[in-house]
Amino acid sequence: MPAQSEYAIQARSLTKQFGDLTAVNHLDLDVPRAKIYGFLGPNGSGKSTTIRMLCGLLTPSDGTASVLGIDVPGDAKLLKPKIGYMTQKFSLYGDLTVEENLDFMADVYSFSRAEKKSRIAELLQKFDLAKQVKQFAGTMSGGQKQRLALACAVLHRPELLLLDEPTSAVDPKSRRDFWGKLFELADGGTTILVSTHYMDEAERCHRLAILDHGSKVADGQPGELQASTGMSIVEVLAEDPYGAQVAIEARPEVLSATQLGVRLRALIPQSFENPVQIINEVLADMGIKATTELVPASLEDVFVAVTQESRTGGTAS
Amino acid sequence: MIRLFAVMKKEIRQLKRDRLTAGMIVGIPIVQILLFGYAINTDVRNLASGVANQANTHLSRQFVAELRETQVLEFGYSVETADELERLLRSGRISIGVHIPPDFDRRVVDPRRPAAHLLVDGADPTIVGIANQLAMMPVGFEAAKTRPNRSLEVRPYYNPERRTAINIVPGLIGIILTLTMTLFTAVAIVRERERGNLELLINTPVSTTQLMVGKIVPYIAIGLVQVALIAAVGQILFEVPLRGTMAELYIAATFFIAANLSLGLLISTVANTQFQAMQLTFFVLLPSILLSGFMFPFDGMPTVAQYIGEILPNTHFTRLARGIMLRDASLLELGNELLVLAVFTVVAMTAAITRFSRRLD
Numbered sequence: 001m002p003a004q005s006e007y008a009i010q011a012r013s014l015t016k017q018f019g020d021l022t023a024v025n026h027l028d029l030d031v032p033r034a035k036i037y038g039f040l041g042p043n044g045s046g047k048s049t050t051i052r053m054l055c056g057l058l059t060p061s062d063g064t065a066s067v068l069g070i071d072v073p074g075d076a077k078l079l080k081p082k083i084g085y086m087t088q089k090f091s092l093y094g095d096l097t098v099e100e101n102l103d104f105m106a107d108v109y110s111f112s113r114a115e116k117k118s119r120i121a122e123l124l125q126k127f128d129l130a131k132q133v134k135q136f137a138g139t140m141s142g143g144q145k146q147r148l149a150l151a152c153a154v155l156h157r158p159e160l161l162l163l164d165e166p167t168s169a170v171d172p173k174s175r176r177d178f179w180g181k182l183f184e185l186a187d188g189g190t191t192i193l194v195s196t197h198y199m200d201e202a203e204r205c206h207r208l209a210i211l212d213h214g215s216k217v218a219d220g221q222p223g224e225l226q227a228s229t230g231m232s233i234v235e236v237l238a239e240d241p242y243g244a245q246v247a248i249e250a251r252p253e254v255l256s257a258t259q260l261g262v263r264l265r266a267l268i269p270q271s272f273e274n275p276v277q278i279i280n281e282v283l284a285d286m287g288i289k290a291t292t293e294l295v296p297a298s299l300e301d302v303f304v305a306v307t308q309e310s311r312t313g314g315t316a317s
Numbered sequence: 318m319i320r321l322f323a324v325m326k327k328e329i330r331q332l333k334r335d336r337l338t339a340g341m342i343v344g345i346p347i348v349q350i351l352l353f354g355y356a357i358n359t360d361v362r363n364l365a366s367g368v369a370n371q372a373n374t375h376l377s378r379q380f381v382a383e384l385r386e387t388q389v390l391e392f393g394y395s396v397e398t399a400d401e402l403e404r405l406l407r408s409g410r411i412s413i414g415v416h417i418p419p420d421f422d423r424r425v426v427d428p429r430r431p432a433a434h435l436l437v438d439g440a441d442p443t444i445v446g447i448a449n450q451l452a453m454m455p456v457g458f459e460a461a462k463t464r465p466n467r468s469l470e471v472r473p474y475y476n477p478e479r480r481t482a483i484n485i486v487p488g489l490i491g492i493i494l495t496l497t498m499t500l501f502t503a504v505a506i507v508r509e510r511e512r513g514n515l516e517l518l519i520n521t522p523v524s525t526t527q528l529m530v531g532k533i534v535p536y537i538a539i540g541l542v543q544v545a546l547i548a549a550v551g552q553i554l555f556e557v558p559l560r561g562t563m564a565e566l567y568i569a570a571t572f573f574i575a576a577n578l579s580l581g582l583l584i585s586t587v588a589n590t591q592f593q594a595m596q597l598t599f600f601v602l603l604p605s606i607l608l609s610g611f612m613f614p615f616d617g618m619p620t621v622a623q624y625i626g627e628i629l630p631n632t633h634f635t636r637l638a639r640g641i642m643l644r645d646a647s648l649l650e651l652g653n654e655l656l657v658l659a660v661f662t663v664v665a666m667t668a669a670i671t672r673f674s675r676r677l678d
Binding site for chain 1: 343512513514516517518519520521522523675676677678
C-alpha cells in the first residue's frame with residue numbers, strides 16, 4: 001500500500017535533539033512523488049539533520065518517517081538501494097579518477113559488467129565528464145565535482161534523490177546546468193529533496209518548506225507562498241538608502257527593511273491598511289527624498305516574513 | 318609577545334578538547350615506565366625447563382632438586398630421553414633441557430667427562446648466558462668438589478655461533494608487521510570518516526562486514542610481501558637461516574597479519590581522527606616490542622607482564638617465527654600459537670563490526 005502512496009516521503013512530528021539543542025522540532029512533511037521539493041533555511045535550521053534522519057543516518061528523538069513506504073530508521077537497510085544521496089561536502093574519492101569512482105559505485109550497486117559499462121558511458125556523456133575520465137576527482141573544479149557527485153548519486157536510477165546543499169560550492173552557470181539535470185530527472189519520475197539557502201534555487205522547486213531553528217515555518221508552492229505572506233512590500237528608491245532604512249525600521253508597524261543597493265524593501269503586515277503612506281510619512285519626517293511603490297512579494301520577502309514572525313511569536317497569521 | 322601567547326593558548330585549548338590525546342600524554346609515559354620497569358629483567362627466573370633423568374639415582378635426583386632450588390629453572394616436563402628434550406625445545410615448550418645420562422654417578426667423579434648436559438635454545442643469548450651461569454654452579458656433593466672443570470656441559474642448539482641477529486630478525490618481522498599492518502587499517506576507516514567518504518558509503522547497500530573484510534584483505538598481500546622482504550634481507554645480509562619452509566612462515570604470517578589488521582580496524586572504530594588512530598597504534602606497539610619476548614626472555618618477565626604479553630599477537634608470532642625459522646618446528650607443534658591468533662582475529666573483527674555504526678549519532 002504505502003509504496004503506491006502519492007507521497008515519496010511522509011514524516012510526522014519528526015524531532016531530533018542533540019543534548020539541549022533541538023535541531024529539528026516536530027516536523028511534518030509530505031513530499032509528493034516525481035517532484036522537486038526544497039528545504040529552504042539558513043545554516044543551522046535543521047535541513048541536513050532532517051535529510052540525515054530521512055535516509056537513516058540519524059535516529060529521530062521523536063516522531064515517525066516513512067520514505068518510499070519504508071519506515072526509517074528501522075528498515076533503513078531496505079531503503080539504501082532505492083535512494084541516491086549527495087552530501088554537502090564532496091564525498092567521493094579524491095585520489096581515484098572519475099572513471100574509477102563511477103566504477104566503484106557501480107560495483108557497490110552490483111551492476112553486471114555490461115550494464116556497468118553502458119551506464120558509465122551514458123553518465124559521462126550526460127554529465128559532460130567525458131574529458132575528465134582519467135582525471136583525479138580531487139583535482140577537479142567545484143562544478144565538475146558536483147556533476148560527478150550527481151552522476152554517482154543517480155547511477156543506480158534511485159527513486160528518490162536526497163541532495164544536501166548540492167550547489168553551495170559552484171558558480172552560477174554550473175548551478176543553472178545542475179538544475180536543468182534535476183528537472184530532467186523529476187520529469188523521468190524521480191523524487192528530489194533538495195536543501196538550499198539560495199532564494200533563486202528555492203523558487204525553482206515545485207514545492208518547498210521553509211525551515212527556521214528546526215521548525216517548519218511555511219510550506220507550499222513558491223507562488224502560493226509569495227501570494228500569501230500577509231505582508232505588503234513597499235519598495236523605496238531613496239537617495240540616502242541607509243538613512244531611510246534606519247528610519248523605516250524604527251517604525252513599529254514595519255516588520256523589516258532590507259537594503260538592496262540603492263533600493264529598500266520594507267515589509268509591513270497587511271493588517272495596516274495604507275503601507276505606502278506609512279513609509280512616505282517616515283521619509284517626509286526625515287526629509288529624505290524618495291519614490292515608493294507597492295510590489296509583489298519575492299521569496300526572500302516570504303522568508304523574512306515567516307522567520308521574523310516565528311521569532312516574535314507570530315504577529316500576523 | 319601577545320601573538321606568541323595567542324598561539325600557545327590556542328594550542329593548549331585544542332589539546333584539551335582532544336581528550337584521547339590528552340589521555341595519551343599521561344598514559345604513554347606511565348605505561349611505558351611500567352613496561353620497561355617490569356620487562357627489563359636480566360635476573361631471569363622460572364625458565365620453562367624439562368629434565369630427562371636417565372640415571373634416576375639418589376645422587377641425580379638430589380642434583381635435579383638443587384637445580385630446582387636455584388629457581389632459575391622450572392621443570393614443567395620430565396621425560397625419558399634426550400630426544401624428547403630436543404622435541405620440547407623445538408616446539409618452544411622449554412628453553413632449557415637438563416639431560417642426565419645413565420652413568421651420571423660415575424661421571425660426577427670423572428673430571429674428564431661432564432656429569433650432565435644442558436640443552437639450550439641458543440637463539441636467545443640471554444638464555445645461553447643463564448645456562449653458562451648454571452654450569453658454573455658448584456655441585457653440592459662431596460665427591461664432585463674436587464672437580465677442576467664444570468660439572469655441566471652447555472649445548473646451545475640452533476645458534477652455535479651465538480649471533481644476536483639470528484634471534485632478532487624473526488622477531489623483527491613481527492614488530493614491523495605490527496607497526497605497518499595495524500597502522501594501515503587503524504587510519505583506514507578514520508580517514509574515510511574525516512574526508513566524508515563514509516557518509517556516502519553507509520548510504521549505499523555495502524554491508525559493514527563487506528566494508529571491513531574488503532578493507533583488510535588487500536593488506537594481507539602487502540604484509541606477506543614484507544615478510545618475504547625481511548626474511549630475504551635477514552638471510553642475505555645477516556645469514557639468518559630459514560630452517561622450516563617458506564610456506565609455513567607464510568601461513569603463520571597470514572594468521573598474524575589478519576590479527577593485526579583486525580586490531581587496526583577496531584582502533585579505527587574507536588579513534589575520531591587519524592592522529593588519534595596513530596597514537597593508539599603506538600600504544601599497542603610498545604608492549605608488542607617489550608612484552609612479546611622479542612627483547613627479553615618471556616619466561617623471565619613477571620606474571621602480570623606475561624599475561625599482557627599473552628594477549629598480544631606479536632608474542633605468538635615471535636614464537637612462531639623463531640620456531641619455524643630457527644628450530645624447524647612444524648606448524649603442528651606450534652598449533653596453539655596459531656589458534657590464539659585465530660581467536661584474536663575473530664574477537665577483534667567482531668568487536669570492530671559491532672562497534673562500527675552505520676549511523677552518525
